[in-house]
Amino acid sequence: MTEPQSDRRSTASVPFYRDVRVLAVFSQVIVLAVVLLVLGYLFNNLYSAMAEKGFLPSLSWLGLTAGFEIAETVVPYDSTHTYSDALLVGLLNTLMVSVVGIFLATLLGLVIGIARLSKNWLVNKLALGYVELFRNTPLLVQLFVIYFVVFLQLPGVRESITLPGSVYLSQRGIFMPRPQLASDGWIWLTIVVVGIVVAALVWSAAWRREAAGRPANGLRPISLLILFGVPIVSWFLMAAAPVTFEEPVLGKFNLTGGLKFTPEFAALTLGLALYTAAFIAEIIRGGIEAVSKGQLEAARAIGLKESETLRLVVLPQALRIIIPPLTSQYLNLIKNSSLALAIGYADLFNVSRTISEQTGQPVAVIIIVMSVYLVISLLTSLVMNIYNRAVQIHER
Amino acid sequence: MKRLVPGLVIGALVLGSSAVYAQAGGRLAEVQSRGQLVCGVNGGLPGMSVLNADTGLYEGMDGDYCRAVAAAVLGDANAVEFRTLTADQRATAIQGGEVDVIFRNTTNTLSRDASWGDFGPTIFYDGQGMMTRADLGATTLEDLDGATICVTSGTTTEQNLADQMSFRGLTYEPVVAAEIDSVYGTYEEGRCDAVTSDRSQLVGRRSTFANPDDHVILDVVMSKEPLAPLTAHGDDQWTDVVTWVVNSTMEAEELGITSANIGEFAGGENPVVQRLLGETGELGSLLGLSNTFVVDVISSVGNYGEIYDRAFGPDTALALERGPNALWTNGGLMYSPPFR
Numbered sequence: 001m002t003e004p005q006s007d008r009r010s011t012a013s014v015p016f017y018r019d020v021r022v023l024a025v026f027s028q029v030i031v032l033a034v035v036l037l038v039l040g041y042l043f044n045n046l047y048s049a050m051a052e053k054g055f056l057p058s059l060s061w062l063g064l065t066a067g068f069e070i071a072e073t074v075v076p077y078d079s080t081h082t083y084s085d086a087l088l089v090g091l092l093n094t095l096m097v098s099v100v101g102i103f104l105a106t107l108l109g110l111v112i113g114i115a116r117l118s119k120n121w122l123v124n125k126l127a128l129g130y131v132e133l134f135r136n137t138p139l140l141v142q143l144f145v146i147y148f149v150v151f152l153q154l155p156g157v158r159e160s161i162t163l164p165g166s167v168y169l170s171q172r173g174i175f176m177p178r179p180q181l182a183s184d185g186w187i188w189l190t191i192v193v194v195g196i197v198v199a200a201l202v203w204s205a206a207w208r209r210e211a212a213g214r215p216a217n218g219l220r221p222i223s224l225l226i227l228f229g230v231p232i233v234s235w236f237l238m239a240a241a242p243v244t245f246e247e248p249v250l251g252k253f254n255l256t257g258g259l260k261f262t263p264e265f266a267a268l269t270l271g272l273a274l275y276t277a278a279f280i281a282e283i284i285r286g287g288i289e290a291v292s293k294g295q296l297e298a299a300r301a302i303g304l305k306e307s308e309t310l311r312l313v314v315l316p317q318a319l320r321i322i323i324p325p326l327t328s329q330y331l332n333l334i335k336n337s338s339l340a341l342a343i344g345y346a347d348l349f350n351v352s353r354t355i356s357e358q359t360g361q362p363v364a365v366i367i368i369v370m371s372v373y374l375v376i377s378l379l380t381s382l383v384m385n386i387y388n389r390a391v392q393i394h395e396r
Numbered sequence: 397m398k399r400l401v402p403g404l405v406i407g408a409l410v411l412g413s414s415a416v417y418a419q420a421g422g423r424l425a426e427v428q429s430r431g432q433l434v435c436g437v438n439g440g441l442p443g444m445s446v447l448n449a450d451t452g453l454y455e456g457m458d459g460d461y462c463r464a465v466a467a468a469v470l471g472d473a474n475a476v477e478f479r480t481l482t483a484d485q486r487a488t489a490i491q492g493g494e495v496d497v498i499f500r501n502t503t504n505t506l507s508r509d510a511s512w513g514d515f516g517p518t519i520f521y522d523g524q525g526m527m528t529r530a531d532l533g534a535t536t537l538e539d540l541d542g543a544t545i546c547v548t549s550g551t552t553t554e555q556n557l558a559d560q561m562s563f564r565g566l567t568y569e570p571v572v573a574a575e576i577d578s579v580y581g582t583y584e585e586g587r588c589d590a591v592t593s594d595r596s597q598l599v600g601r602r603s604t605f606a607n608p609d610d611h612v613i614l615d616v617v618m619s620k621e622p623l624a625p626l627t628a629h630g631d632d633q634w635t636d637v638v639t640w641v642v643n644s645t646m647e648a649e650e651l652g653i654t655s656a657n658i659g660e661f662a663g664g665e666n667p668v669v670q671r672l673l674g675e676t677g678e679l680g681s682l683l684g685l686s687n688t689f690v691v692d693v694i695s696s697v698g699n700y701g702e703i704y705d706r707a708f709g710p711d712t713a714l715a716l717e718r719g720p721n722a723l724w725t726n727g728g729l730m731y732s733p734p735f736r
Contacts, residue, residue, distance in 0.1 A: 067555045067558055067559065068554045068555050068557075068558045068570075069557075069558045069561075069568070069569075069570045070570070070572075071569050071570050071571060071572070078562070079558035079559075079562055080562070148581065148585065152582065152585040152586070152587055153585075156586050171585065171586055171587055172544065172587065251542055252541075252542055252543075253532075253540075253542050253543040253544060253589050254542060254543075254544060254569065256542070262571075263587065264571070341549075341573075341574050342573070342574065342575065342578065343573065343578065344549075344571050344572050344573035344574075344578065344579075344582065346572060350549060350572065350574070353484045353549055353550050353574065354484075354549050354550055354554060354572065356484065356487075356550075357483065357484045357487065357549075357550035357551070358507075358555060359507075359511075360487060360507055360508065360510070360511025360512060361511075362487055362488055
């Protein structure tokens with residue numbers, strides 16, 4: 001029982017201003033206070049400067065009628081809607097470009113990244129050339145080139161290039177038939193969904209059997225048969241075609257009806273995807289090359305096939321390295337989508353500039369836009385972090 | 397955390413210094429001590445302000461008025477630093493004090509007057525028009541039902557277009573870009589069937605097209621667009637200086653004073669001319685300028701008629717008739733309050 005005694009003596013002998021624990025807390029309180037004071041000073045400064053010049057931000061304009069049209073809308077919108085609706089339209093357009101762009105960039109980046117690892121000289125150098133070209137020129141320049149030199153040089157709308165399946169390609173955009181569910185089309189759709197679920201169950205049963213060391217007994221072909229057979233057979237069993245296609249028709253000025261992608265959307269999405277894919281390719285190549293050679297040799301030594309080596313040994317380790325930098329590329333792509341302004345795509349930033357001009361509230365609009373981008377980016381990070389945690393080593 | 401603190405202190409210093417700047421004396425004194433006028437212009441608009449590649453000067457009506465203000469304030473028409481602004485940069489440029497005055501084909505409206513700054517006298521009465529490809533055969537807005545129309549973002553034209561089309565029950569698809577070059581480039585490439593803007597701008601940009609004759613400007617005026625100079629709120633003296641420099645060019649035209657003949661008017665009998673040229677009275681010093689500021693203005697840029705003719709006159713490629721921009725004595729709207 002000597003320990004506690006000596007302990008008590010030591011605390012008693014050290015005054016509080018020399019006690020490390022007290023000092024640690026104290027210094028943190030000081031730093032926090034200084035930071036808060038500086039932030040308060042900055043905010044006060046900003047506020048008084050804005051009050052002096054008479055442009056304190058307000059939000060009362062959000063409910064007013066916007067009075068301007070937006071070309072591309074996912075939700076119904078016209079000039080009689082409010083400013084907040086206009087912002088929503090812009091936000092959805094930004095999200096659409098981001099999601100499609102991220103999907104394309106990942107796909108292309110994966111292909112290029114693997115091509116960079118190829119032992120085929122030509123494939124390897126082509127991929128290298130791609131990466132260096134797109135990584136080392138400004139994105140804005142690439143967008144201008146893709147928009148003005150590629151998409152706007154397509155033939156005029158009356159001389160559209162017609163692709164099979166009523167797909168029209170012109171400088172007014174890409175027009176294609178819009179699938180529409182017939183009145184009892186939902187029955188067919190339900191059958192298709194059930195078919196997909198059953199096929200997936202059969203496939204996973206085959207997988208479990210193999211994992212347990214038993215033969216799959218042709219369960220995989222059965223699964224594929226269900227997946228493709230059910231929709232086709234049930235299509236012909238329906239009284240009328242369950243899905244009809246609305247075809248674009250040439251009006252006086254434009255093709256109307258059908259699904260439409262404007263050249264602005266196409267140029268922006270393609271530009272972002274091509275640019276970001278170059279970075280993603282390098283990340284994927286780096287991640288795969290970071291898996292030590294010994295791991296590969298060990299995998300071969302225990303007799304794993306090439307595909308199994310990739311699936312069971314290389315990818316699980318490479319993903320751990322790939323995911324964090326991949327996340328920042330996704331965030332870059334989302335933020336770069338604000339370059340839409342340059343080529344006239346109605347994204348959040350483009351719409352917000354019109355709004356800030358019409359309302360005379362640039363500060364409020366900028367704060368809203370920044371907050372929205374912040375939220376989108378944080379949500380993306382969150383999702384990617386959850387996925388990242390799933391692929392990390394699980395220590396038991 | 398500790399690394400954050402120096403950054404914040406620097407940030408505080410930067411913001412703090414801008415707050416002090418705003419409290420400094422009037423804009424007139426600032427321009428005079430700087431020795432140069434910072435003037436916001438469009439920079440890409442024949443007739444209003446466009447860079448002459450040979451002289452390196454901005455030509456056109458807006459460019460000339462920047463020079464007129466510099467001549468009045470500094471006695472040197474070339475003491476101008478031109479700042480090119482896009483349409484949606486105007487509000488922040490003038491509110492933040494980045495430019496002294498904006499002559500950038502800016503429409504005077506109630507909401508802008510309330511939230512952007514103070515407008516001077518109108519230097520050009522314009523109206524929104526519509527340019528379209530001649531081979532489409534459209535003559536009215538109704539003929540453009542369903543068309544794709546290019547428009548600049550952050551302008552009154554965007555809202556006018558929506559108003560006019562929905563009022564007539566017409567549909568259209570807008571293509572909205574920020575850069576004026578993008579807007580007209582996109583139109584010229586054929587992405588749009590029509591492009592809408594102020595008529596002076598349409599005429600000006602058409603003159604830069606590869607085949608100007610392939611494009612027609614419809615005979616419709618969709619709005620009133622009085623283009624006026626813009627100064628920041630809260631500096632009455634500076635706003636008055638800009639206002640009276642503009643007025644002096646109109647007064648001079650009314651009295652027949654030009655840059656060529658202004659010498660003949662010196663020492664004349666007409667008391668109105670004497671007051672305008674500062675030979676009697678102290679009108680200039682009321683504004684904080686020299687009493688002969690009008691002489692500096694007229695001898696360097698000329699009167700309103702000369703400025704107009706250099707920009708839009710019959711000898712230019714634009715050849716736009718004066719119309720409402722004629723003097724009130726000729727049935728137009730240009731009218732200067734008296735100099736007394």
